[in-house]
Amino acid sequence: MLLIFWLSIFSPGIFTQAVPEYPELVFIEGGSFSLGDSLGDADEKPVHNVRVSNFYFGKTEVTLAQFQEFIQTSGYQTDAERGEGSYCWGPLGWNQKSGVCWRHDEKGDLRPVTAAAFPVLHVSWQDAAQYCNWLSLQQNLALAYRFQGDSVLIDPAAAGYRLPTEAEWEYAAKAGGTFPYAGSARLHAVGWYAGNAQKGAHPVGQKAANAFGVFDCSGNVWEWCQDWYDATAYAAATDTLNPRGPHAGSARVVRGGSWSNNPAHCRASNRSSRFPDARDCNLGFRVARNGK
Known part of the structure; x- marks a missing residue:
């Protein structure tokens, strides 16, 4: 009986809690804002005004249950599954573990069924883009990404799902405000970080949302954006x-x-970057779409 219970809790493919099948989107009305921070790091300067058009932005980060639906429906294998696993966190710090993939937690252990609402980890940029294409196919929308071997072509006008641009991401996170964090001057109120997370991600949407109704833009997991990174881009x-x-x-x-x-x-x-095939135990994503 004990063995059966253990298998039911820790076997892969059973993240079936009440989580929306597809990511919920928040409509964001476009506008102008100041991109960057004059008091921030060098790659956040100079601050300059940009304008974004209307778009849809994931209310939360993509969850384990949502990503599992993609895997089970499409048969897709992630970069971690095809490669050498992913980077995990342990007593000795960061280490790469073979066999670790989206089903696992920060330490490389299989997630239990109760983790359905946690953000998916250990996914590369390519994995995230493939998930976006799958979502588009489910709704008969034009694909944003066309993969050709190791390269990818991006159609910015496509109606389908995609990763947010860096400008869209910052616009949605700031939500028209001037707070340093996503909707607050107090990080503890809106995000999970080293000071309160207890060495792991938390279920999405547990902290306060910002003025746009978006959760977890500060902390919990890093989020892939569509843009290539350049420290001198601004x-x-x-x-x-x-x-x-x-x-x-x-x-x-x-x-x-x-x-x-x-x-x-x-x-x-704040800006940072990863190689497109990178996968880590603190890295996930959320989706976006063009608005009308």
Whole structure:
């Protein structure tokens, strides 16, 4: 009986709690705002005004249950499953573990059924983009991504799901305010970070939302964005309407900080990056779509 109970709790593929089948979206009315932070890191400067059009933005980060639906329906194998696993957190710090994938937690242990509402971890940029394409197919929407071998073509006008641009992400996180974090001057109120997370991510939507009704943009897990990363991008910026970042690069933008980070990394303006095939125990994503 004890063995059966253990298997029912820790076997993969059973994240079936009451979590929306597809990510919930918040409609964000476009507008102008100041991208960057004059008091932030060098790559956040210079602060400059940009304008984003209407768009839809994930209310929360994509959950385990939602990502599992994609895997079970499509048969897709993630980069972690095809490769050498993912980076986990343990007593000796960060370490790469073979066999670790989206089903696992920060330490590399299988998630229990009660983790359905936790953000999915250990997913690469490519995995996130493939998930977006799958969502588009479920709703007969034009695909935003076309994969050709190791390269990907992005259609910015496509009606389908995609990752948010860096400008959209910051606009949604700031929600028209000037707070350092996503909707508050107090990180503890809106995010899970190194000071309160107890060394792990938490179920999505547990902290306060910002003025746009968006959760967890500060902390919990880093979030993939669509743009290539360039530390000097703001200094060279010429596009003021719907900027999409550099045309090429080696790393993609990640935003928001995570459960393992200090407050500075969880600021709404903070920028960081990962290689597109990177997967970590503090890295997830949320989805976006063009608005009308």
